Amino acid sequence: MGRSPCCEKTHxxxxxxxxxxxxxxxxYINAHGEGCWRSLPKAAGLLRCGKSxxxxxxxxxxxxxxxxxxxxxxxxxxxxxxxxxGNRWSVxxxxxxxxxxxxxxxxxxxxxxxKLISRGLDPQTHLPIKxxxxxxxSAVSSVDxxxxxxxxxxxxxxxxxxxxxKSSTSSTGSFFAVYPNxxxxxxxxxxxxxxxxxxxxxxxxxxxxxxxxxxRTICFCYHLGFRSSETCSCQTSSSRHLLSLIK
DNA sequence: AAATGTTACAACCGCCGACCG
DNA sequence: TCGGTCGGCGGTTGTAACATT
Numbered sequence: 138m139g140r141s142p143c144c145e146k147t148h149x150x151x152x153x154x155x156x157x158x159x160x161x162x163x164x165y166i167n168a169h170g171e172g173c174w175r176s177l178p179k180a181a182g183l184l185r186c187g188k189s190x191x192x193x194x195x196x197x198x199x200x201x202x203x204x205x206x207x208x209x210x211x212x213x214x215x216x217x218x219x220x221x222x223g224n225r226w227s228v229x230x231x232x233x234x235x236x237x238x239x240x241x242x243x244x245x246x247x248x249x250x251x252k253l254i255s256r257g258l259d260p261q262t263h264l265p266i267k268x269x270x271x272x273x274x275s276a277v278s279s280v281d282x283x284x285x286x287x288x289x290x291x292x293x294x295x296x297x298x299x300x301x302x303k304s305s306t307s308s309t310g311s312f313f314a315v316y317p318n319x320x321x322x323x324x325x326x327x328x329x330x331x332x333x334x335x336x337x338x339x340x341x342x343x344x345x346x347x348x349x350x351x352x353r354t355i356c357f358c359y360h361l362g363f364r365s366s367e368t369c370s371c372q373t374s375s376s377r378h379l380l381s382l383i384k
Numbered sequence: 385a386a387a388t389g390t391t392a393c394a395a396c397c398g399c400c401g402a403c404c405g
Numbered sequence: 406t407c408g409g410t411c412g413g414c415g416g417t418t419g420t421a422a423c424a425t426t
Contacts, residue, residue, distance in 0.1 A: 152420095153420090153421095189396080192395065192396080193395085224416085225415085226415065239395085242416085247392055247393075
């Protein structure tokens with residue numbers, strides 16, 4: 138008994154959307170708003186599955202989408218965000234108004250990857266590309282070691298040994314491969330972009346009592362500009378959160 | 385001009401977490 | 406607490422458009 142399909146596979150169209158289908162979808166959403174995607178196709182008179190409608194609307198038909206080429210500023214922002222967040226395209230997209238996760242993902246795979254490689258950087262780790270693989274394995278072990286030494290830093294992210302088939306490169310791995318010595322200076326109260334890119338983890342070398350650590354845990358998303366109403370769902374210094382940091 | 389290779393991107397697939405009864 | 410449903414996510418695929426031979 139497998140999972141039930143998201144929609145009835147028979148009697149649904151697949152492939153490219155026609156103008157007529159687009160118009161039906163736009164008209165329906167303009168009239169009724171984004172409601173239940175599962176029931177929307179039938180209500181809108183579309184022979185599509187709900188997921189397909191949602192994707193079409195979010196990635197292509199939404200009125201607030203910015204079409205056209207990415208600017209140099211957007212490029213650099215994507216690179217910076219990716220170096221911190223890994224392949225969390227939806228989070229990255231939330232920082233680029235008018236851009237969708239799918240668009241950014243495609244742009245990354247077709248353009249930015251190549252750009253980084255031409256700069257001599259590994260697109261996954263953002264580290265200089267080295268010929269010998271020993272460098273990579275040491276980067277990975279430092280990630281694991283950092284995670285082991287600072288369990289609070291793994292918060293909610295799949296570990297490098299995650300069983301999830303989804304994340305062949307874990308976000309945690311990407312993050313710590315870039316920032317093996319991550320910490321936040323207690324002297325300053327906010328993050329600058331250079332701090333975001335140049336942290337160090339030495340603080341984790343010294344044991345901190347759990348209550349004290351929690352008391353001094355800050356929300357990394359918050360400092361990146363995410364808020365609870367957006368991508369940051371932490372209410373307090375919850376250990377479930379994406380990347381809380383020891384100050 | 386035709387064949388072949390490459391690129392760009394829309395769309396699909398399967399999985400996961402949140403939510404609800 | 407549990408199981409089902411749904412929305413959302415990231416990885417992957419399909420294919421049209423363009424470039425090269």
